[in-house]
Amino acid sequence: MIDRPSDAVLTLTLPDGSERTVAPGTLPSEVVKSIGERLFQAAVAVEVNGVIQDLVTPLRSGGTFRVLTDRDPRALDVLRHSAAHVLATAVRRLRPDAKIGFGPSIEEGFYYDFEVAEPFTPEDLTAFENEMRKVTAEKYPFVRDEVNRAQAQRRFADDPLKLERLSELGDDEIISTYTDGPFVDLCRGPHVPDTSRLKHFKLTHTAGAYWRGDSKRQMLQRIYGTAFFKKEDLDAYLTRIEEARKRDHRVLGKQLDLFMMHPAAPGAVFWTERGTTVYNTLLAFIRERQRDDFQEIKTPLLYNKALWEISGHWGKYRENMFLVLDNETKEHDFSLKPMNCPSHYLLYQSKKHSYRELPLRYVTFDVLHRNEVTGALSGLVRVRQFQQDDCHVFLAESQITQEVHFLLRFILDYYQTFGLTAKLKFATRPEVRVGTDEMWDRAETSLRAALEATGMEYELKAGDGAFYGPKIDFDVLDSIGRPWQLGTIQLDYSNPERFDLTYVGEDNNAHRPVIIHRAVSGSLERFIAILIEHFAGAFPVWLAPEQVRVLPITDEYRSYAERVTKTLHDAGVRVHLDARSETLKYRVAEGARMKVPYMLVVGRREAEQGTVAVNVRGAGKEQKPNAVPLDEFVARVLEENRTRSLVLSAQG
Ligand SMILES: [Zn+2]
Numbered sequence: 001m002i003d004r005p006s007d008a009v010l011t012l013t014l015p016d017g018s019e020r021t022v023a024p025g026t027l028p029s030e031v032v033k034s035i036g037e038r039l040f041q042a043a044v045a046v047e048v049n050g051v052i053q054d055l056v057t058p059l060r061s062g063g064t065f066r067v068l069t070d071r072d073p074r075a076l077d078v079l080r081h082s083a084a085h086v087l088a089t090a091v092r093r094l095r096p097d098a099k100i101g102f103g104p105s106i107e108e109g110f111y112y113d114f115e116v117a118e119p120f121t122p123e124d125l126t127a128f129e130n131e132m133r134k135v136t137a138e139k140y141p142f143v144r145d146e147v148n149r150a151q152a153q154r155r156f157a158d159d160p161l162k163l164e165r166l167s168e169l170g171d172d173e174i175i176s177t178y179t180d181g182p183f184v185d186l187c188r189g190p191h192v193p194d195t196s197r198l199k200h201f202k203l204t205h206t207a208g209a210y211w212r213g214d215s216k217r218q219m220l221q222r223i224y225g226t227a228f229f230k231k232e233d234l235d236a237y238l239t240r241i242e243e244a245r246k247r248d249h250r251v252l253g254k255q256l257d258l259f260m261m262h263p264a265a266p267g268a269v270f271w272t273e274r275g276t277t278v279y280n281t282l283l284a285f286i287r288e289r290q291r292d293d294f295q296e297i298k299t300p301l302l303y304n305k306a307l308w309e310i311s312g313h314w315g316k317y318r319e320n321m322f323l324v325l326d327n328e329t330k331e332h333d334f335s336l337k338p339m340n341c342p343s344h345y346l347l348y349q350s351k352k353h354s355y356r357e358l359p360l361r362y363v364t365f366d367v368l369h370r371n372e373v374t375g376a377l378s379g380l381v382r383v384r385q386f387q388q389d390d391c392h393v394f395l396a397e398s399q400i401t402q403e404v405h406f407l408l409r410f411i412l413d414y415y416q417t418f419g420l421t422a423k424l425k426f427a428t429r430p431e432v433r434v435g436t437d438e439m440w441d442r443a444e445t446s447l448r449a450a451l452e453a454t455g456m457e458y459e460l461k462a463g464d465g466a467f468y469g470p471k472i473d474f475d476v477l478d479s480i481g482r483p484w485q486l487g488t489i490q491l492d493y494s495n496p497e498r499f500d501l502t503y504v505g506e507d508n509n510a511h512r513p514v515i516i517h518r519a520v521s522g523s524l525e526r527f528i529a530i531l532i533e534h535f536a537g538a539f540p541v542w543l544a545p546e547q548v549r550v551l552p553i554t555d556e557y558r559s560y561a562e563r564v565t566k567t568l569h570d571a572g573v574r575v576h577l578d579a580r581s582e583t584l585k586y587r588v589a590e591g592a593r594m595k596v597p598y599m600l601v602v603g604r605r606e607a608e609q610g611t612v613a614v615n616v617r618g619a620g621k622e623q624k625p626n627a628v629p630l631d632e633f634v635a636r637v638l639e640e641n642r643t644r645s646l647v648l649s650a651q652g
């Protein structure tokens with residue numbers, strides 16, 4: 001091995017193709033300055049051979065060299081990580097007792113973890129944010145120092161969390177610290193040149209977080225915030241999270257009296273009458289959609305381990321299953337099913353099948369249980385007990401393209417009913433997989449052909465497929481543009497082998513079918529959470545638990561109101577009468593809070609003419625309720641329900 005000569009040079013290739021040679025250890029800031037002073041003023045960081053580093057980290061290798069300004073989205077991470085340091089600077093000024101943990105940039109901003117005796121209050125957060133403004137005004141440069149272990153240990157003698165991290169760094173790793181004004185952190189960087197670069201930021205919330213994410217270690221206080229280069233971007237982000245907060249399904253679920261959770265059954269949902277109505281309406285809709293081309297079946301909830309051993313779940317998935325004691329063997333040899341797939345294979349296997357029956361599509365809505373850790377549970381989005389609109393298609397390999405096309409259309413039409421748009425992702429063979437390369441070639445080619453036939457754009461996720469086959473995933477965008485992963489179409493060549501599934505072909509010989517796993521809504525619980533947030537609780541008529549509310553102006557018109565209510569009820573409309581002795585204004589406000597699509601106000605004129613005054617949800621104060629003949633209103637609501645209209649049109 002030859003030592004690198006001390007006069008070695010690094011060659012940097014700039015975006016215009018020109019080259020610079022510099023000595024190893026040169027600071028990028030010097031290079032940028034030599035390109036131009038204006039560029040230097042605008043520079044946030046540089047990218048050397050694809051790696052982002054800051055202007056004060058010595059160059060150790062040559063290669064492509066690009067300057068990142070605030071116009072480059074990748075510079076945002078650098079700004080946000082610097083914002084985390086500014087936050088820590090502010091916290092340590094106001095709370096010198098706070099011990100520091102980690103402070104990285106994250107997807108939507110940054111956080112910093114602190115060890116303090118008491119959780120931070122909203123007032124603390126405001127004070128920290130104000131102090132951060134001072135730190136940015138004071139324009140401290142981020143100064144990088146490369147130190148040895150002993151120096152670092154001295155510097156962080158009062159910060160046990162940092163010392164712990166330090167002890168894990170290998171002997172050959174460069175130990176660096178960053179200082180901005182009074183604050184110094186053990187940190188690899190990169191950082192913006194100085195604290196004044198941070199202009200548009202906001203601390204958003206706090207949460208408890210275990211040190212190193214380990215529930216056996218101490219609980220730290222994590223402060224979350226976000227930062228942007230432009231004020232418009234920050235404002236748009238804050239509006240979006242405010243909008244998301246207003247739509248939170250846990251809050252709306254309570255307000256609209258849809259469901260509750262109880263510590264007696266962690267991760268399982270108690271649906272109220274109204275919530276159950278939404279659930280059943282959704283289920284009826286899916287059943288109707290699947291009446292023609294699918295076979296609905298029901299299979300047991302509890303199985304002995306013999307099945308899970310064949311399916312492979314006993315070895316790989318057992319900690320996610322709820323095991324049940326077998327009274328005879330006195331062992332936990334039974335389990336509640338976490339998925340329907342193996343039970344569908346058993347039913348398929350029980351009969352002889354001809355190629356003429358294929359594709360054969362089994363659907364099931366049975367209750368499933370998965371033993372999620374309690375910390376991961378969240379409203380309806382992450383639960384332990386749920387139902388899926390689960391389907392397994394058994395088909396001949398030659399039918400894949402056509403079948404995938406059919407399923408794709410089915411899924412996209414389904415989403416469209418709710419006004420949800422979908423993005424497709426195509427995931428191909430992973431590193432660890434079963435089956436031959438030839439099989440994967442065929443499977444991927446068929447799936448891709450079906451995808452291309454739709455003419456829709458898709459994102460290629462190379463290597464992201466299931467171990468048993470490639471798949472198409474559906475990311476659905478809700479009304480405020482948030483993506484949710486919902487449906488899936490997965491090809492499976494493995495389970496037909498494991499379960500020895502066959503069909504009799506045209507040639508009278510036994511053949512292996514292929515399986516497609518298909519979900520549309522995923523879990524219905526989670527899908528309802530998405531719908532609540534997507535519609536902000538204002539369900540279209542066909543999904544609304546209460547479609548119409550009837551309000552007599554005074555008790556005098558109660559009997560007419562009762563007649564109106566009965567007429568609607570008999571026609572199949574979900575209607576309630578609110579004839580309480582509260583003022584009309586109060587009752588209207590109450591109906592609006594419950595987001596009832598239509599409120600019918602009835603008084604003397606309506607009673608005399610056999611009409612109803614229609615108050616449409618969301619039409620605002622200016623609306624003049626229109627008097628409509630009762631039978632006409634009934635017909636319009638029924639039509640809206642039948643067509644699953646997304647707009648309220650049953651006005652006068
Ligand atoms: Zn840092």
Ligand SMILES: [Zn+2]
Nearest residue numbers: 340341392517
């Ligand atoms: Zn499945």
